[in-house]
Amino acid sequence: MKIATFNINGIKARIEALSAWLDEAEPDVVLLQEIKSVDANFPAEIFEDRGYNVETHGQKSFNGVAILSKRPLEDVTRGLPGDDADEHARWIEATVVGDRQAVRLCGLYLPNGNPAPGPKYDYKLAWMARLRARAEELLATEEPVVMGGDYNIIPQDEDAARPDAWREDALALPDSRAAFRRILNLGYTEALRARVQGPGHYTFWDYQAGAWNKNNGIRIDHVLLSPQASDLLTDCGIDKEIRGRDKPSDHVPLWVELDA
DNA sequence: ATGTCGTAACGTTTACGA
Numbered sequence: 001m002k003i004a005t006f007n008i009n010g011i012k013a014r015i016e017a018l019s020a021w022l023d024e025a026e027p028d029v030v031l032l033q034e035i036k037s038v039d040a041n042f043p044a045e046i047f048e049d050r051g052y053n054v055e056t057h058g059q060k061s062f063n064g065v066a067i068l069s070k071r072p073l074e075d076v077t078r079g080l081p082g083d084d085a086d087e088h089a090r091w092i093e094a095t096v097v098g099d100r101q102a103v104r105l106c107g108l109y110l111p112n113g114n115p116a117p118g119p120k121y122d123y124k125l126a127w128m129a130r131l132r133a134r135a136e137e138l139l140a141t142e143e144p145v146v147m148g149g150d151y152n153i154i155p156q157d158e159d160a161a162r163p164d165a166w167r168e169d170a171l172a173l174p175d176s177r178a179a180f181r182r183i184l185n186l187g188y189t190e191a192l193r194a195r196v197q198g199p200g201h202y203t204f205w206d207y208q209a210g211a212w213n214k215n216n217g218i219r220i221d222h223v224l225l226s227p228q229a230s231d232l233l234t235d236c237g238i239d240k241e242i243r244g245r246d247k248p249s250d251h252v253p254l255w256v257e258l259d260a
Numbered sequence: 261a262t263g264t265c266g267t268a269a270c271g272t273t274t275a276c277g278a
Contacts, residue, residue: 009278010266034278036267061267062277112278152278206278207264250265250278 001098001260002026004239005107005148005221007033007204007251011042011066014249021242022050027255028070029096031107033150035064042066059089065107065149071096073105080108082130090127098260101144101232106134108149113170121170124152128179135183135224144229144260147188150251151222153180155190158199159219171220189230191223191256196236204251205243212243221254232258 004027008014011032022030030052035042037058044054047068057078058064067073073094080091090109095102108131113124138145154172157163166172184190192201202217211217225233235257243252 013266034266114278209263211264 001028001096001103001258002255003029003031003103003105003146003148003223003258004253004255005031005033005150005223006253007109007150007221007249009034009249009251010036012037013247015043015046017242017245017247017249019046019050020245021239021253022047025239025253025255027253029105030068030253031105031148032066032068033064033107033109035066036062037064055092055094057089057092059087063089063109065089065092065109067092067094067105067107069094069096069105071098080127080130081134083126086127098258101260103144103146103229103258103260104138104141106138106145106147106149108147108151110149110151110153112152113176116168116170116173124170125175125179128176128183132179132183132186135188136186139187139226142228143226144232144258145226146223146229146256146258148223148254148256150220151180152220153177153222154218154220155180155222159201161202161214161216161218166218171218183224187227188224189227189233191225191233191236192219192238192254194225194230194233194236201238202240203238203254207250221251223254223256225256229258232260234259
């Protein structure tokens with residue numbers, strides 16, 4: 001089962017680029033972030049025509065997550081538990097049943113947190129504490145869990161082409177990295193790092209200042225696997241080349257192959 | 261030259277978030 005995560009930076013602007021990638025990559029499941037659309041305006045037919053089931057959790061203008069799946073999606077829940085006052089659409093869960101295994105899918109768009117310090121950074125860290133709590137609950141199910149999305153975290157200096165440029169940024173501050181490690185330390189595996197080591201693996205290149213042409217990228221999209229999901233991991237990759245196409249997102253897809 | 265983009269709105273331009 002091929003499961004991908006992709007921050008598309010606006011569904012309306014990405015219909016062509018996303019459709020072309022789906023036809024080539026043929027993922028079974030896609031976790032989408034930044035759909036920037038309310039549920040009623042999400043163009044589900046485009047994906048249903050390709051055989052995907054579609055579940056969305058959107059809001060006007062900003063944020064918004066969705067799941068596309070060739071197999072039916074069951075037990076769908078929307079919103080990260082832990083703060084009923086949080087209006088941001090950043091979390092969706094569903095279960096997909098493979099040939100051998102059912103997998104709990106979590107699609108997430110973690111707050112950016114800039115400028116730091118400040119209320120937006122406080123919100124980021126509070127959201128990560130809630131994510132850790134939910135991750136712990138999911139571990140207790142002892143089922144395969146896949147948490148994929150835009151984490152807005154540069155885990156280590158090797159995950160940025162220019163680490164010094166991010167030193168004071170909410171994506172790389174020590175408190176951000178520590179909060180990310182606290183989730184991993186519960187027992188989750190970072191899928192890419194289970195397969196690939198070393199620098200130069202990026203999932204985001206800013207639109208500004210020719211970042212793509214200079215390969216000035218960062219790795220901020222991640223897939224975390226529970227132990228039971230990690231046992232099923234057979235491959236992981238980044239579809240880097242689509243960043244160079246017409247009207248690209250500033251992110252590219254990250255995918256895992258699970259023997260599920 | 262904040263080397264850009266996507267979305268929304270009191271829209272032909274500005275504000276915001278990233």
